[in-house]
Amino acid sequence: MKNLEEQFSENLSITFGNERQFPSSEREHSNPIPVDLLIDIFSRLPRKSIDRFRCVSKFWGYILRRPDFTELFLTRSSTCPRLFFTVIADGKLFFYSLPQPQNPDDNSTLVATRYHTSFPEYFPYSFCSSVCGLVLLQGGLERKVRMICNPITGEFLTLPKVKTKSNPATKVKDEIARISLCYDPISKQFKVLCMTSSPRKRPTTHHQVLTLESGKRSWRRIECKFRFRDISILYDEICINGVLYFRAKMRKSPVIVCFDVGSEKFDFIKIDEDMLGDFGYCFTGHLALFNYKGKLGLRNRSGFSDTHKFVLWVVEDAGNHKWSKHTYELPSLIRDNPWFVGMTAAGETVWSSYKNDPKPFFLDLYNLERETFTRVNIQGFEEFKRRTIHTFLDSVENLKFV
Secondary structure, eight states: OOOHHHHHHHHOOOEETTEEOSOHHHHTSOOSSOHHHHHHHHTTSOHHHHHHHTTTOHHHHHHTTSHHHHHHHHHHHHTSOEEEEEEEETTEEEEEEEEOOSSOOTTEEEEOEEEOOSSOTTOOEEEEEEETTEEEEEESGGGOEEEEEETTTTEEEEOOOOOOOBOTTTOOBOEEEEEEEEEETTTTEEEEEEEEEOSSSSOOOEEEEEEOOSSOOOOEEEEOSSOOBOOOOSSOEEEETTEEEEEEEETTEEEEEEEETTTTEEEEEEOOHHHHHHHGGGGGTTEEEEEETTEEEEEESBOOOTTOEEEEEEEEETTTTEEEEEEEEOOHHHHTSOEEEEEOTTSEEEEEOOTTOSSOEEEEEEETTTTEEEEEEEESOTTOSSOEEEEEEEEOOOOOOO
């Protein structure tokens, strides 16, 4: 009797519309198991199983690299969000992940597992952002080393060098102010936005975009009708439903920049004067932008007011610059450990133990509506005596090859 690999490699064929694209020796045979059914079955398997099945045969490897399978796997992964961690220890960078807890018991313990990536562990990491399963790493002097990494596949791609213009009169070059990874769920495209700043009185309005597609990857210039300033602040961006948000200023007024990934157009949301009273200096410091049930939310990342109130603002109408204010009282256990991570899609705020603390690492989950508190202990980092941990919520696993 033929083994499983032989049966599949001899009997299965792939059909795209009316055209069959697999080798002619296999076109002559019937297809006892439709490819669509195989893709559906494979998409329900864990990532480690998929890695093994890719090695079974060329045919299976072909199926498991098809765009429709990659998309279906991403869709399934989105229904089972994960916690994603970056860990810096001994000058090395590591990625960890675990399923995001759903209704956990208080003081429960979860174990994070490490992803094995192919990029150098001694990557000069200084900034990381995670979007739809891919990670943008920036490091080195002035963050000049930049790469896109897929933790689940272990692949990485070093971004091409950005060319900046210089003023012919002064020979002063524009500077790269920020580079951001973003994703458009409609076109299913990843893009990298590069914004430049100019030492001249009138800042540049020309920025660049790179689309992560197969083939030649190059930067192309795009127009921006607004003149934003102070766009180089780190840890203050988030991509929600195809729109990238980050802080900036227009003249002297703080705003939230909105970059539509699909149309590649810029807009902005004004900051309410009442918000400045709540944030104070934090608008240029530790302000957290987070996903509040599909809307943009703002919250001071660390620290509380004198009344220990948890105050957040949510965009209700971006076009008309309308915000809503929400105030909550938090349990004392969270007030003693006030590092705000964000909010899950289920509506639970997440608070982390100090990311540089060598003690056991844990997350506090607090549901604002139900007023329920849960502490989840995270294991897996014990081998590191000195480490810095950053936590990302509602992460997914994406099989896209970069």
